Amino acid sequence: MTLLKVENLKKSFKDVNAVNDITFQVNKGEIFGLLGPNGAGKSTTISIISTLLNPTKGKVFYRGEDIFKNPKAIQEKMGVVPQEIALYPTLKGYENLKFWGNLYGLKGNNLKKRIDEVADIVGLKDKLKTKVENYSGGMKRRLNIAAALLHEPEILIMDEPTVGIDPQSRNHILDTVLELNKKGMTIIYTSHYMEEVELLCTRISIMDKGQVIALGTKDELVNIIKGHKKIELTFDNIPPNLLDKLKIIEEVEEVDSKDNIIILTMKNGDMAFKDILDKVMGTESSILSIDIKKPSLEAVFLHLTGRALRD
Known part of the structure; x- marks a missing residue:
């Protein structure tokens, strides 16, 4: 089943075509990889899908509905892990999750339960009383993921989630992605780390200079140079x-x-x-x-x- 469909998407900033007429679809239950170097257009694509940016041209459909006609339909079902850390450093881990949970409309015992669950998923249950400014880079990344999971999204977007972190945290994040997917979550994973995409992704879209230059499973892509x-x-x-x-x-x-x-x-x-x-x-x-x-x-x-x- 097609969960998300991107059709002829284009985004221009003055004379720069950051995304240039790209088309792909994401199926329910898969890990879909957007692979490409820095500046390929991955983050711009993610920002449009997340309804943070309007496209210059083209459409995005979620469960068959145009997301820009009814943005809330996808916003309520989507979790976004941005490339930049989206946390308050002077607040404790628990306070950060409580803040984001409130924005998602979670309250009371339901919120407490979800904070416990997501902290367990990312391996930070014993660090929630610590201020985020005292977290390592890897711990901040993992708390970022926890925040995106609080409202139990149907689709999770992860934009370069392992940039600049230690190998142990990186491995923990990769294991977390696989475990979430095993439980049925659909994931869009952007990266310029080839080995991560090879390990995680069901299908892969290779982007360069704002365009999709190849799309398929790993075996289908490798077959290009058989x-x-x-x-x-x-x-x-x-x-x-x-x-x-x-x-x-x-x-x-x-x-x-x-x-x-x-x-x-x-x-x-x-x-x-x-x-x-x-x-x-x-x-x-x-x-x-x-x-x-x-x-x-x-x-x-x-x-x-x-x-x-x-x-």
């Missing part, structure tokens, strides 16, 4: 004429060498592996290592844009 598996062979000494012998193997697309390493780009690495070994074993040099590099989302982004994701 024939770009690489095999790296490290020798004590590269044998004479070996490069020429490897070039004639049908499934070898490209042969490069650097120092004592031969790099093969394959059409089908599995089929050609025996032929490669036969050519190598017919020489007097020794192989020190063989490294098979399968296509990744990083390679897909490089293939589509000509640069690495974090350049």
Whole structure:
């Protein structure tokens, strides 16, 4: 079932097209990833979906309804974890959650119960009496998530939730995302960290310069560069004429060498592996290592844009 649908969305700031005619849909119960470098248009897209910004052009539908005709319909069902920390540093953790809970219309025992539940989810139950200014960066991020969960949203938007935090808090947040999704929550997750998106997301939209340049499951995206598996062979000494012998193997697309390493780009690495070994074993040099590099989302982004994701 389609929960959220973005159609031909565009947002311009004077002469800059921050979001340029993008279309995608988010299905109920999935983790949908928006992957791209800083400045790709991810946060602007999220701000429009959250009804914080009006689009220059295009529409967003939530359960089939135009969100800008009835913003409250989606606001009541959405939790947003912004990229910037949205907490009051001089208030305690509990007081922050109480403040946000009141804004969501929660009161009394129901609010207390939800504060206990969300604090437990993010692992901060024993830190609620501490002022937020004394929290670590990771703890602030986790409290930010707790605040967005108080009203039990149907869809959770997380905008770069692990930026600038310690590995332990990062792992806790990633585990929390997976656990929330396992319980049925639909999540839109934006990041420029390739490994996070690969770990978490059911489907992925790769954004660059305000546009969606690829969309699909991880396997579907990697299939874009299906024939770009690489095999790296490290020798004590590269044998004479070996490069020429490897070039004639049908499934070898490209042969490069650097120092004592031969790099093969394959059409089908599995089929050609025996032929490669036969050519190598017919020489007097020794192989020190063989490294098979399968296509990744990083390679897909490089293939589509000509640069690495974090350049």
